[in-house]
Amino acid sequence: MAIARVAVDFGLVVLIWFVQLIIYPSFRYYNPADLAIWHPKYTNLITLIVGPLMLAQILLVGWELTHRFSWLTLGAAVVIAGMWASTAFQAVPIHNAIAAGDTSSETLDRLVRVNWVRTVGWTVILILSVVDNIGRKQS
Known part of the structure; x- marks a missing residue:
């Protein structure tokens, strides 16, 4: 289970950094009409990747909390x-605003800015996962 957790956490980190550095900033280069066409396709497709990863992460961490508790897993x-x-409460409302036609620079910049919270958070989760996995192997 520990390797599966590290793999899922790693997948989310790669994805969120890709989103943060490439996908969200690229929204600024679309004209509003093209972004209105692309954005719903993007959100539907990315959900097919992010959704299962986030659910797997919850299930794996939940399993570890109940079957092999550690403070790192709790963290x-x-x-x-x-x-x-x-x-x-942050990303989805911004995506909803974009879907409703708000493609202003302020909205697109806010999406990138708000996403830093998730980028740092999922990076921290991966670090905790790796450190926890190393610690379990050493004990």
């Missing part, structure tokens, strides 16, 4: 809860 669970909250 990861707290950060994961923060990532879900940030997604639901």
Whole structure:
């Protein structure tokens, strides 16, 4: 299970950094009409990747908390809860605004800025996961 958790956490980190450095900044280069066409396709497609990874992460961390508790896993669970909250209460409303036609520079910049919370959070989760996995192998 530990290797699966590290793999899922790694997948989310690669994805979030790709989103942060390439995908979200690229929205600035679309004209509003093209972004209105692309954005719903993007959000539907990315959900097919992000959704299963986020669910797998919750299931794996939940399993570890109940079957082989560690403080590092508990810390990861707290950060994961923060990532879900940030997604639901920060990123999704911005995506909804974009979907409704708000493609202003302010909105697109806010999306990149807000996403730093998730980028750092999922990076911290991966670090906790790797350190926890190393610690379990040494004990």
